[in-house]
Amino acid sequence: MNCKPLLTAALLCACSAAATAQEEPPIRIIKPADYAVPVSISGFQGEVESVLKFDLSVLGMAITAPDKADYLVSGKANGDVEGSLTQSGSSRPLWLRAYNGGTPRSLAHAFADDIAKEIRGTAPIFQTKIAFRLQQGASTEIAMSDYDGYHVTQLTHDGKLVDGPAWIPGGRGLLYTSWQKSTEAILEQDLATGARRVFANYPGANLSPAVSPDGQKVAMILSRNGSPNLWVCDLHGGGLLQLTRTREEDSCPCWSPDSREICFVCRAGRARMQIIGADGGPARPLRAAGVSANMTAPNWSPDGKWIAFTSGSVNFTLCVLSAEGGDAQSLVAGEDPCWAPNSRTIIFARRVNNKSILCLLDVPTKHVKDVRQISGSCSEPSWAR
Amino acid sequence: MKNVNLIGTILLSGALLAGMTGCHHRPPQVTEIPNVGPQPQPPGGNNNLTPGNPGQNPNQPQVTQEPIPLTNGPFTRLFEDPNHVENREKFKDDTIHFDFDSSVIKPSEEAKLQAVANYFKDNSNYEALIVEGNCDERGTEKYNLSLGERRALASREYLANLGVNPERIKTVTFGKDHPVDPGHDESAWKQNRRDEFILVTPK
Numbered sequence: 001m002n003c004k005p006l007l008t009a010a011l012l013c014a015c016s017a018a019a020t021a022q023e024e025p026p027i028r029i030i031k032p033a034d035y036a037v038p039v040s041i042s043g044f045q046g047e048v049e050s051v052l053k054f055d056l057s058v059l060g061m062a063i064t065a066p067d068k069a070d071y072l073v074s075g076k077a078n079g080d081v082e083g084s085l086t087q088s089g090s091s092r093p094l095w096l097r098a099y100n101g102g103t104p105r106s107l108a109h110a111f112a113d114d115i116a117k118e119i120r121g122t123a124p125i126f127q128t129k130i131a132f133r134l135q136q137g138a139s140t141e142i143a144m145s146d147y148d149g150y151h152v153t154q155l156t157h158d159g160k161l162v163d164g165p166a167w168i169p170g171g172r173g174l175l176y177t178s179w180q181k182s183t184e185a186i187l188e189q190d191l192a193t194g195a196r197r198v199f200a201n202y203p204g205a206n207l208s209p210a211v212s213p214d215g216q217k218v219a220m221i222l223s224r225n226g227s228p229n230l231w232v233c234d235l236h237g238g239g240l241l242q243l244t245r246t247r248e249e250d251s252c253p254c255w256s257p258d259s260r261e262i263c264f265v266c267r268a269g270r271a272r273m274q275i276i277g278a279d280g281g282p283a284r285p286l287r288a289a290g291v292s293a294n295m296t297a298p299n300w301s302p303d304g305k306w307i308a309f310t311s312g313s314v315n316f317t318l319c320v321l322s323a324e325g326g327d328a329q330s331l332v333a334g335e336d337p338c339w340a341p342n343s344r345t346i347i348f349a350r351r352v353n354n355k356s357i358l359c360l361l362d363v364p365t366k367h368v369k370d371v372r373q374i375s376g377s378c379s380e381p382s383w384a385r
Numbered sequence: 386m387k388n389v390n391l392i393g394t395i396l397l398s399g400a401l402l403a404g405m406t407g408c409h410h411r412p413p414q415v416t417e418i419p420n421v422g423p424q425p426q427p428p429g430g431n432n433n434l435t436p437g438n439p440g441q442n443p444n445q446p447q448v449t450q451e452p453i454p455l456t457n458g459p460f461t462r463l464f465e466d467p468n469h470v471e472n473r474e475k476f477k478d479d480t481i482h483f484d485f486d487s488s489v490i491k492p493s494e495e496a497k498l499q500a501v502a503n504y505f506k507d508n509s510n511y512e513a514l515i516v517e518g519n520c521d522e523r524g525t526e527k528y529n530l531s532l533g534e535r536r537a538l539a540s541r542e543y544l545a546n547l548g549v550n551p552e553r554i555k556t557v558t559f560g561k562d563h564p565v566d567p568g569h570d571e572s573a574w575k576q577n578r579r580d581e582f583i584l585v586t587p588k
Contacts, residue, residue: 267532
């Protein structure tokens with residue numbers, strides 16, 4: 001799963017070692033996050049050019065002509081990809097790098113990751129994976145793909161109902177609720193071997209698994225004690241602990257990046273978000289001002305600063321809120337947000353013509369790009385982190 | 386240009402390339418699950434659970450009924466027994482409906498639950514009941530899954546109060562994924578916010 005970033009890492013090491021012998025590079029300034037940096041791309045054609053354009057647009061850059069650009073991307077693709085990044089007005093590039101050993105798509109993604117790191121200062125995301133729920137006809141299945149919707153692999157073929165998947169950190173597997181047998185159970189699927197096992201099949205509901213970022217624990221909704229409440233256990237299924245005992249239903253758990261807290265939805269007249277320690281203790285409300293409609297489907301950014309969520313009941317809006325609480329900011333129409341590893345990009349679902357499609361949102365610039373369209377309805381995306 | 390020479394120095398090792406290729410082209414395989422049976426309970430069962438604080442909001446409307454735990458008991462096997470079938474017709478007219486975003490049993494629905502309860506008072510111990518909780522399309526997927534389960538549990542608690550052994554009642558939630566009316570207006574939504582009752586009966 002995570003082999004490809006090695007390509008970039010190896011290149012970066014080689015580059016920085018070689019670069020020390022050279023003159024000082026020009027002064028670089030990372031522009032404000034919400035500035036749509038104009039970038040030109042020249043020398044590339046076909047798939048490599050389209051990948052570069054798509055990837056840089058995802059991070060809110062504006063593809064433009066060289067005379068209007070702040071940064072000039074140039075190079076050539078001839079089996080391998082060679083490319084340089086130059087600041088406007090500079091006579092020499094910030095760097096010149098070569099990429100080989102993969103498909104044109106993967107080489108272009110690796111090049112784009114280096115450009116994004118330089119211009120936006122963000123962690124690489126263009127070689128990462130997503131998993132989601134794929135509805136075709138009456139059945140729903142689990143599928144995964146590249147972050148941009150290419151290379152879709154359908155992971156289940158049960159012809160039954162499933163709910164959206166959750167990654168095990170490191171990308172070795174997924175947890176999801178399946179109605180393969182008449183009642184629902186949480187299954188764990190290993191992506192290397194394809195083996196599946198029952199993770200949780202307690203009496204009553206077994207819903208909404210979320211694996212902690214440290215890979216140690218799983219939060220989920222169980223109704224075995226008579227109410228749909230929040231529970232945690234370790235990734236091997238032991239150490240089961242009931243965290244909430246409300247009579248109204250709890251839902252939608254997600255983890256803080258330090259794996260110590262869980263944000264979830266507790267219905268109190270209208271759905272509201274709460275935060276609770278993973279070892280128990282009292283829950284505290286997450287104060288969200290400026291949003292009147294139901295708040296569900298929270299997702300905590302990997303840098304710990306933000307919680308994205310869905311507001312509304314039929315016309316959904318994506319919102320972000322400081323993890324400390326405060327004023328919520330409405331972003332775009334959509335539901336079920338999930339943060340990318342860069343804590344800047346969000347993947348979400350949007351309804352178009354009676355089906356759901358997956359889209360990428362650059363939070364600071366609010367720029368939206370649809371991922372590659374496939375037949376069927378795609379929803380509940382989860383970004384491998 | 387000095388930088389051009391860099392290209393030659395940045396060739397990746399053959400081992401790395403081989404590893405990448407192997408990774409990239411191996412599609413995940415899918416295997417059949419042999420059986421979805423009851424999960425082993427944690428050591429000590431329910432009594433071993435560390436109680437967490439409920440963290441209840443004081444403004445929250447409370448469901449006053451005590452929760453009735455779901456357990457694997459003598460009736461559990463009826464739901465898996467190949468000699469039992471699911472009869473969806475028996476209680477078809479007793480499907481109950483809910484207000485938006487609510488799991489409260491409405492007075493208008495009580496007679497239907499009474500009819501289901503009466504059937505179980507008068508009939509053999511070889512039958513059981515599945516309650517399927519459903520929602521309209523308003524609300525996100527995972528939120529509705531929990532709401533659908535809460536609705537199914539509301540019927541189970543109501544029937545238990547009327548004397549039906551709760552061990553004979555299994556709950557299932559389908560969230561918003563099993564609408565009876567695929568429309569996008571209130572006339573469809575009010576049909577979709579419902580509990581259905583399925584009789585599990587000997588063949």
